[in-house]
Amino acid sequence: MGLETRQHNPMVIIAGIGADLSSVMRIAWEVTLASKNAMFIASRAGEKARGFQPITGFIDEIASSTTNGVTKISKQALAVSCMAVEESIARDAAQRFRLAAKLAGDAPYLASLSTSNRQLEQTLIELQRKFAASNKDLSDELESLDDGMRAASAIAAVCRIEASQAAEYRTNLTVVADNLDTATGQIKDKITISRKRLKDMMQIENLQTGRLG
Amino acid sequence: MQVTEMCDGPHRWLAFGRDPGKPDGIMDSNQYMVIIGDRALLMDPGGIETFAPMLGAILHHVRVDQITDVFASHQDPDVISSLGLWDQALPYAKLHAPWIWESSIRHFGMKNIEYKPIADEGGACNLGGSAELEFIPAHYLHSSGNFNVYDPRCKILMSGDIGGALEKGQTSMFVEDFDSHVSHMKMFHQRWMPSNRAKLDWIARVRKLDIEYLAPQHGRIFKGPDVQRFLDWFEALPVGSAVA
Numbered sequence: 001m002g003l004e005t006r007q008h009n010p011m012v013i014i015a016g017i018g019a020d021l022s023s024v025m026r027i028a029w030e031v032t033l034a035s036k037n038a039m040f041i042a043s044r045a046g047e048k049a050r051g052f053q054p055i056t057g058f059i060d061e062i063a064s065s066t067t068n069g070v071t072k073i074s075k076q077a078l079a080v081s082c083m084a085v086e087e088s089i090a091r092d093a094a095q096r097f098r099l100a101a102k103l104a105g106d107a108p109y110l111a112s113l114s115t116s117n118r119q120l121e122q123t124l125i126e127l128q129r130k131f132a133a134s135n136k137d138l139s140d141e142l143e144s145l146d147d148g149m150r151a152a153s154a155i156a157a158v159c160r161i162e163a164s165q166a167a168e169y170r171t172n173l174t175v176v177a178d179n180l181d182t183a184t185g186q187i188k189d190k191i192t193i194s195r196k197r198l199k200d201m202m203q204i205e206n207l208q209t210g211r212l213g
Numbered sequence: 214m215q216v217t218e219m220c221d222g223p224h225r226w227l228a229f230g231r232d233p234g235k236p237d238g239i240m241d242s243n244q245y246m247v248i249i250g251d252r253a254l255l256m257d258p259g260g261i262e263t264f265a266p267m268l269g270a271i272l273h274h275v276r277v278d279q280i281t282d283v284f285a286s287h288q289d290p291d292v293i294s295s296l297g298l299w300d301q302a303l304p305y306a307k308l309h310a311p312w313i314w315e316s317s318i319r320h321f322g323m324k325n326i327e328y329k330p331i332a333d334e335g336g337a338c339n340l341g342g343s344a345e346l347e348f349i350p351a352h353y354l355h356s357s358g359n360f361n362v363y364d365p366r367c368k369i370l371m372s373g374d375i376g377g378a379l380e381k382g383q384t385s386m387f388v389e390d391f392d393s394h395v396s397h398m399k400m401f402h403q404r405w406m407p408s409n410r411a412k413l414d415w416i417a418r419v420r421k422l423d424i425e426y427l428a429p430q431h432g433r434i435f436k437g438p439d440v441q442r443f444l445d446w447f448e449a450l451p452v453g454s455a456v457a
Binding site: 100107 | 301
């Protein structure tokens with residue numbers, strides 16, 4: 001299989017998305033740690049970080065929803081990866097059955113293959129339909145996660161503002177804001193890459209199976 | 214795919230091999246089918262790459278639903294890696310194969326075909342003919358769980374890897390000059406067959422059978438006096454060459 005074929009292979013792409021998202025999980029865990037840190041510092045700062053305290057709850061929510069979202073998407077990516085494998089196997093089988101029929105030529109018993117052929121073609125169509133639907137669901141989940149990161153970026157900006165008014169706790173709270181912003185950016189990048197790869201794959205799949213994009 | 218008829222009448226044996234479209238780099242293999250009445254047993258059906266030419270060839274002789282039984286002598290990919298495809302062509306068939314390889318063979322894909330494990334002592338398959346097909350133990354030659362198929366009516370022993378030879382090109386299906394054929398078999402048997410004890414056990418067992426054709430999974434088929442010549446030659450050959 002050439003490099004280009006490997007790059008466009010649905011099994012490889014979906015597995016790659018799953019692998020990318022597992023690194024997002026690690027980043028989401030760092031956001032969780034940042035939120036705990038922020039709560040601790042804000043608690044110690046008391047009145048001096050009064051404006052920061054409510055934000056720690058939002059940071060915690062972001063961490064939680066990101067972790068949950070990534071867990072859900074990882075499971076979906078795994079299921080879709082298995083489906084990609086099944087579809088690839090079924091497509092290969094259909095090609096081999098067609099080749100057998102061609103090699104059979106004018107064989108007197110060629111018609112006896114028609115039932116198996118029909119079932120195989122139907123299975124393939126059904127698998128392709130499920131694969132397309134699952135890819136759409138995966139794409140929607142990635143979009144939802146992306147929306148969450150936009151909200152997280154906004155919260156990081158607010159964190160920075162509140163941190164600047166926290167007197168001697170300003171430095172520590174700014175670090176929290178920076179960490180949140182960095183983590184959010186990293187997660188967004190991974191999501192953007194995954195969404196593009198999924199979109200490209202779906203377009204190629206649609207072309208190959210004769211469906212409209 | 215070249216098709217050679219080895220026996221006619223109530224039991225009709227066909228040997229399939231020498232596929233001109235075989236991809237380079239994969240071992241050439243012989244596949245066999247015996248047709249008894251309205252049923253057929255497909256033996257060592259071959260690897261994934263062999264599936265399409267095999268199926269195309271078979272349809273000249275039987276309907277696909279006539280193949281009620283499949284046999285795998287052992288678990289090697291050149292024997293049975295096409296199983297996932299046959300599973301879709303023959304959803305109601307039974308696969309007769311060594312009991313020890315069931316969990317391995319299932320890795321090739323088996324949603325429909327029923328696995329019929331063969332016990333170490335052997336077994337039989339009755340397709341409704343006048344004589345049962347016997348599964349003869351051939352363990353450790355080379356696989357730890359391994360069987361041959363013997364048809365007493367046609368006096369054919371499908372011997373799997375035993376008797377196999379590695380030759381290039383489109384060779385004859387039958388051994389024509391035993392002495393010159395030895396050079397194509399020697400390294401294969403010395404390196405692939407691990408146990409002299411297993412070899413002698415098999416030879417003692419098989420000498421009790423009346424065999425007109427010894428039909429291996431690779432190379433040429435032994436006919437008539439060449440069957441005994443092969444047994445004598447194999448009996449004297451030290452095997453298990455990879456260890457001192």
